[in-house]
Amino acid sequence: MSNYLIETNGLIKSFGNFKAVNGIDLKVPKGEIYGFLGPNGAGKSTTIRMLLGLIKPTQGMVQLFGRPLKSNRLDILKKVGSMVESPSYYGHLSAYENLNITRKILELPKSEVDRVLQVVRLTEVKDKLVKKFSLGMKQRLGIAQALLGNPELLLLDEPTNGLDPSGIHEIRDLIKRLPFETGMTVLVSSHILSEVELIADQVGVIQKGEMIFQGTLQDLRVKGSSTLIIDANPMERALVHIEQMGYTVQVRDGRLYIPEQTVDPAEMNKKLVMNNISVRHLSEHRDTLEEIFLSITREDLKR
Amino acid sequence: MKLVQLIGTELSKQKRSFLWLFLFIIPLGTTGAMLLDMVIRYDDYLFPNAQENGISSWEMLINENHGVLSWGLFLPVFVAVISAFIHQNESKVDNWKNLLSLPVTRGSVLLSKYLIILVFGWLLVLFNALGLILVGKLTGFPESVSFELFGRYVLFQFISLLAIAAIQNLLNVIMKNPIFPVVVAFVGMIVSGILMYQHQQIGKFFPFLYPYIAGDLGKFGFNPDIAISGGLIYGAIVFMVGLFVFNKKDIV
Structure with missing residues (x-):
């Protein structure tokens, strides 16, 4: 049964x-x-x-x-x-x-x-x-x-x-x-x-x-995306460096955003610092369940 | 089938309902009207006229009630009101979904509604008849009460209501607004009035006329047997149609 x-x-x-x-x-x-x-x-x-x-x-x-x-x-x-x-x-x-x-x-x-x-x-x-x-x-x-x-x-x-x-x-x-x-x-x-x-x-x-x-609910959480947010100095060098690592980077409000990719924040921080780039801010934004719910219902509406 | 429980709950639902008031006010009205009729016309006209026609005062009183006051024509409308009272309990705040989510068959729910409409309809007929007996007693009819006459009068109306209750039950299942079935009964009453005078042959097949025919003591020449067979046949067929419709219906 x-x-x-x-x-x-x-x-x-x-x-x-x-x-x-x-x-x-x-x-x-x-x-x-x-x-x-x-x-x-x-x-x-x-x-x-x-x-x-x-x-x-x-x-x-x-x-x-x-x-x-x-x-x-x-x-x-x-x-x-x-x-x-x-x-x-x-x-x-x-x-x-x-x-x-x-x-x-x-x-x-x-x-x-x-x-x-x-x-x-x-x-x-x-x-x-x-x-x-x-x-x-x-x-x-x-x-x-x-x-x-x-x-x-x-x-x-x-x-x-x-x-x-x-x-x-x-x-x-x-x-x-x-x-x-x-x-x-x-x-x-x-x-x-x-x-x-x-x-x-x-x-x-x-x-x-x-x-x-x-x-x-855990399965649903997995459906969400995470974005790594970095504030580094000098910004230009950091951007080039991250792009060379193969990531897509967006620049908004003087910060770098690495969306929808599996990035290990600690590893990223280490690499930037070792290349003489100072990291002033590094955080990971994960979608809340509410955002995931809204995004999957929105996606479905677009279909 | 939880028919007994369902009938019990139907009665519980009528607690504090205006249906009880309706059940007493209507017969009270007919009793009052007939008493007035007797006070004004009995000694000078109705009694001598009854003697002339070879009928008793009680038979004359039933004729007055059924024909002159048109009790027989109005009765389907009264039953429609009773049915509306019973069904509006479910339709008012969408109680159908709650009732039919319980372990009950739709057939037993429909049958319980049908039986309760009939019981209240029968009570109305009974109270009307009791009111007539009271009027006769107060007026001082010289003849003793003919229980056989009243028994037949009441029983025939009871059976004629089998058809009306089934029709109203079906209409209330189909129509969301409980007022519409009352309007249908009202139109049925008007059509009955026309058929009664102008198309008696068609009238034999018109169920809204059966309560009238049931109490026709020869005034319009209908055979009350029509009301008996019509009430039984229409009652059974319309109830089965109602059951089919109700079983198919989506409760949305």
């Missing part, structure tokens, strides 16, 4: 001539947090809806827990909690009543409602009508709903949307804890890399319906 809890093969969803999702092979390992990244409208929510059977794929296959979703939907969904896009709620009911509706369908004990209310820290407002909730509270209610019954797989679509910084922090901590405390596998979608970077083990980057990267 595969080690992936979620596995899709060539998943396609077309709406008329528009392909919202185009041949996605999603692979989410068991017990990990998977960050599903992509700009707004990239196809994240459509993919998640296909994972839940809300949308039927035009082509391709969805397997959850090693079984095809199409023929095992009910058994699979018993083990899945989800919050797709904005949280769903009945505004005229209280938080408790909302959760109780889901609890009844899942045939869980009443204590489960109190447990999830506590997890998302809504116990004190459990009797308040949800229409009077702030967006952040509604978001937390949506997460509580997804946590009912301690599912083995949690699908959260943009769970921190509309939350204030402390709320984001709280939800992030909660998501981070889940695989350790309950063995839960979590797929979190977001359009903000910095959010996913702090919690995910694996990431998938989707752009215009296509998966343009999938792997660990």
Whole structure:
């Protein structure tokens, strides 16, 4: 059996001539947090809806827990909690009543409602009508709903949307804890890399319906470039010398930039100094994950 | 199939809903209108007229309610409103995605909605009939209440609603705005009024006319059996169509 809890093969969803999702092979390992990244409208929510059977794929296959979703939907969904896009709620009911509706369908004990209310820290407002909730509270209610019954797989679509910084922090901590405390596998979608970077083990980057990267955060970092920045005296001699060493050099603002090449900064420093060139500044600039994410999504847009 | 749980949750969703108010206000209105009718016209016109036609005061009252007040014509619109109340819970903040992400079949979800529309529709019919009995009692009808007559009146309407509830359930699944199915029912009511007077043969196949036919005690010469068979046949076929459409539908 595969080690992936979620596995899709060539998943396609077309709406008329528009392909919202185009041949996605999603692979989410068991017990990990998977960050599903992509700009707004990239196809994240459509993919998640296909994972839940809300949308039927035009082509391709969805397997959850090693079984095809199409023929095992009910058994699979018993083990899945989800919050797709904005949280769903009945505004005229209280938080408790909302959760109780889901609890009844899942045939869980009443204590489960109190447990999830506590997890998302809504116990004190459990009797308040949800229409009077702030967006952040509604978001937390949506997460509580997804946590009912301690599912083995949690699908959260943009769970921190509309939350204030402390709320984001709280939800992030909660998501981070889940695989350790309950063995839960979590797929979190977001359009903000910095959010996913702090919690995910694996990431998938989707752009215009296509998966343009999938792997660990370390794999993603490798995709970034580094630039060596040198301030030397005399500049002209340093430039000639570095070019003679076979590197491409750019001169900007009185500094030398050696981009996209594997240069050992210590070795470079040594060579310059030994040639009587004084090195006043030498630093290496590595792309942040955010920059890598932006650059790969931009590259894909150009194609 | 989690039908029982789903029906239970449908009822829970109606907590603090205006649907309960609707359920009492409409029969209250019909009861009030019929009471007024009896106070003004019973002694001088309606009672002597009923005797002349060989019908009881209770039969006359049902005719007044069903034909003169047009309860039978309005009933599909009332059921459409009930259906809109039930479906708007899911469509208002896109709750369909949450409900259908749970381990439930779409068939059981659709059936639970259908049954709950029917239950509320039946309650409306029942409260209307109970209101009529109250009116008769307050007016002081000389005949005792004919439970057989009221039983038939209520039961036939119940069965005729099988078709209306299935149609409204289907329309609410297809249409995102819950108001449109109510508009369809309203148009259906107007068409029913035309068919009733001018094209009775076509009217036999028009489901929005069935609640009227179900309570037609001979005034327009319809056979209430049409409402029974039509309600059952349309109810089954339209529900199956709804199921097919709902199963195919993408929840986007």
